[in-house]
Amino acid sequence: MSRILLLADVHANLVALEAVLFAAGPIGGIWVMGDTVGYGPDPSDVLALLRERRAVMVAGNHDLAVATGEGLDLFNPVAAAAARLHRSWLSAEERDLLASLPLTRSGDTDAPLAGLPFSLCHGSLRDPIWEYVFNSVQADATLRLATTKHCCNGHTHVPVIYREGEHAARTAPALDVPISLTGRCLVNPGSAGQPRDGDPRAAYALLDTVGMTVTFRRADYAVATAQRRIRDRGLPPFLADRLALGY
Numbered sequence: 001m002s003r004i005l006l007l008a009d010v011h012a013n014l015v016a017l018e019a020v021l022f023a024a025g026p027i028g029g030i031w032v033m034g035d036t037v038g039y040g041p042d043p044s045d046v047l048a049l050l051r052e053r054r055a056v057m058v059a060g061n062h063d064l065a066v067a068t069g070e071g072l073d074l075f076n077p078v079a080a081a082a083a084r085l086h087r088s089w090l091s092a093e094e095r096d097l098l099a100s101l102p103l104t105r106s107g108d109t110d111a112p113l114a115g116l117p118f119s120l121c122h123g124s125l126r127d128p129i130w131e132y133v134f135n136s137v138q139a140d141a142t143l144r145l146a147t148t149k150h151c152c153n154g155h156t157h158v159p160v161i162y163r164e165g166e167h168a169a170r171t172a173p174a175l176d177v178p179i180s181l182t183g184r185c186l187v188n189p190g191s192a193g194q195p196r197d198g199d200p201r202a203a204y205a206l207l208d209t210v211g212m213t214v215t216f217r218r219a220d221y222a223v224a225t226a227q228r229r230i231r232d233r234g235l236p237p238f239l240a241d242r243l244a245l246g247y
């Protein structure tokens with residue numbers, strides 16, 4: 001199966017993840033570009049579902065903060081409060097799993113990527129945990145460091161595709177149309193669990209590793225259910241409010 005589901009920033013939003021897995025249809029694999037936990041109501045269930053589906057994962061800043069407390073001092077108060085709660089909810093085994101996630105993966109060397117010409121990271125290859133890639137200069141810097149032709153990242157919660165050397169203004173990618181991976185590309189599928197591009201639907205992408213295309217998609221999900229779960233579990237109410245705004 002040549003269809004890979006690209007996910008990033010699921011952020012413990014089980015309702016959104018289940019909707020994406022349903023909407024994506026048959027897939028041959030799942031790659032997750034970090035921030036599986038943090039912010040949302042169901043970190044343990046999200047981790048369990050992704051492990052059951054044998055997702056290939058890298059670490060994000062929230063994953064490390066929840067696992068080890070690392071970087072918590074750099075978080076805003078709302079993010080830090082959620083990360084501390086997640087730390088207390090997860091088992092030692094779950095925290096160890098998050099702590100052991102690699103910062104980057106590469107199809108060159110990493111068996112789960114099956115020799116495919118992609119590297120995975122959360123922020124960027126210059127700074128896998130913390131850099132937000134918001135422009136083509138930053139995207140080029142990551143592609144120069146990649147040992148593979150293409151790279152996938154997350155962290156900004158905004159879906160985008162950059163082509164190396166193409167210094168155009170960033171525009172929102174078209175939905176539901178296969179986009180050819182010509183040249184060298186950096187692909188961010190956007191955030192499944194906490195979109196920040198003004199569209200509250202869960203963001204994801206489908207990679208066709210034979211045709212070498214990526215298709216950006218959105219899945220409707222029961223935002224109100226996720227919001228209620230957030231409030232019921234005692235997380236900061238802002239984390240529920242923002243889901244309806246897509247910000």
Ligand code: ZN
Binds near residue numbers: 011035155157
């Ligand atoms: Zn995130």
